[in-house]
Amino acid sequence: MKTNKDLYEKIYNLKNLISAWEKAKKGKTKKQDIKKFNENLAYNINILHDELKSETYYPKSLTTFILRDPKTRNISKSNIKDRIVHHALVGIIEPIFESVFIHDSCANRKGKGTLFALQRFEKFIRIVSKNNTKSCFVLKADIKHYFQEVNHEILISIIKRKIKDEKVLWLIERILEPGNMKRETGKIHYYLDENIKNIKGIPLGNLTSQFFANVYLNELDYFVKHKLKCKYYIRYVDDFVILHSSKKQLEEWKIEINNFLKERLKLELHPEKSRIIFLSRGIDFVGFRNFYYHKLLRKRNLKKMEIKINSFNEGLINYEKFIEIFQGWEAYALWADSHNAIKELIKKIKV
Numbered sequence: 620m621k622t623n624k625d626l627y628e629k630i631y632n633l634k635n636l637i638s639a640w641e642k643a644k645k646g647k648t649k650k651q652d653i654k655k656f657n658e659n660l661a662y663n664i665n666i667l668h669d670e671l672k673s674e675t676y677y678p679k680s681l682t683t684f685i686l687r688d689p690k691t692r693n694i695s696k697s698n699i700k701d702r703i704v705h706h707a708l709v710g711i712i713e714p715i716f717e718s719v720f721i722h723d724s725c726a727n728r729k730g731k732g733t734l735f736a737l738q739r740f741e742k743f744i745r746i747v748s749k750n751n752t753k754s755c756f757v758l759k760a761d762i763k764h765y766f767q768e769v770n771h772e773i774l775i776s777i778i779k780r781k782i783k784d785e786k787v788l789w790l791i792e793r794i795l796e797p798g799n800m801k802r803e804t805g806k807i808h809y810y811l812d813e814n815i816k817n818i819k820g821i822p823l824g825n826l827t828s829q830f831f832a833n834v835y836l837n838e839l840d841y842f843v844k845h846k847l848k849c850k851y852y853i854r855y856v857d858d859f860v861i862l863h864s865s866k867k868q869l870e871e872w873k874i875e876i877n878n879f880l881k882e883r884l885k886l887e888l889h890p891e892k893s894r895i896i897f898l899s900r901g902i903d904f905v906g907f908r909n910f911y912y913h914k915l916l917r918k919r920n921l922k923k924m925e926i927k928i929n930s931f932n933e934g935l936i937n938y939e940k941f942i943e944i945f946q947g948w949e950a951y952a953l954w955a956d957s958h959n960a961i962k963e964l965i966k967k968i969k970v
Contacts, residue, residue: 627786629711631671636664639706652699695822705826715781721840726856727829733905736855743851747862751911757902758861758869761892765857770885771795771818774835794827842879855905869895907955916957924948932969
């Protein structure tokens with residue numbers, strides 16, 4: 620049986636740290652913290668190597684800011700040194716977990732993403748609706764305050780099934796440790812009770828948080844796929860859909876899923892955002908409103924790009940950066956049948 624005991628040396632290996640640095644700086648070479656770290660790169664990498672090797676590494680406090688796009692979210696930014704550690708850790712342990720993730724867990728995985736999730740959704744619609752000749756219902760569900768509620772003890776217990784190296788577990792616990800969060804403004808939802816079992820929350824924005832999110836909800840994936848035997852299930856972070864021809868069946872599964880989340884993961888479905896919907900009404904999923912024969916961009920997605928355009932018109936975003944943002948968005952948006960809406964947005968760009 621493979622136990623993955625000797626992983627820690629691979630994490631602080633200089634080649635791995637340099638590779639992690641390349642990933643951490645990608646697309647951000649003009650940022651001041653990147654430039655400063657790069658000025659004494661060899662020295663800084665060696666210091667980080669020594670701290671990890673001697674187990675004296677400790678993360679710095681997170682920088683937190685509010686992002687409105689247009690939904691308001693609290694985003695956390697780690698120090699560049701800590702971001703390198705995140706890449707170094709995930710780069711080594713992610714392949715171990717990748718082999719147990721289900722095919723239709725679509726977020727933050729190589730070869731997956733929003734368009735992969737969309738294509739799977741379209742395929743499942745065709746199957747369940749018998750090529751759009753039968754009624755199709757969708758359980759569209761969202762987990763309430765997911766990132767705020769991830770329980771550290773449960774997360775560590777899940778990780779321990781695959782990772783036996785105590786030093787790797789020490790590093791993970793140090794990254795998760797809320798002590799460095801307590802010095803912040805209170806915007807990050809980390810809670811520390813007298814009972815360590817009640818430590819919960821992972822910050823939105825960290826690479827490790829994205830990875831831990833998949834590890835944690837892989838438990839749900841297995842319950843849905845193997846216990847409930849749901850064939851047409853897709854999850855994107857804490858947002859998931861299940862398709863079926865029977866509304867009654869979906870209602871039963873919804874209750875069982877919510878019970879599982881509460882009992883095993885100390886989570887619950889969002890009562891307002893988790894509903895069973897007739898497909899003909901349109902299902903909001905991965906940025907699109909999906910119907911039997913077509914899909915539209917969500918109004919929130921269009922609004923987000925309009926905000927970017929206004930920022931560019933006001934000189935808050937330079938030309939090169941805006942073109943990069945818009946071209947990426949347009950490639951995504953063209954998957955929808957929203958060509959007129961896209962044309963109207965393009966008219967608003969002042970070049």
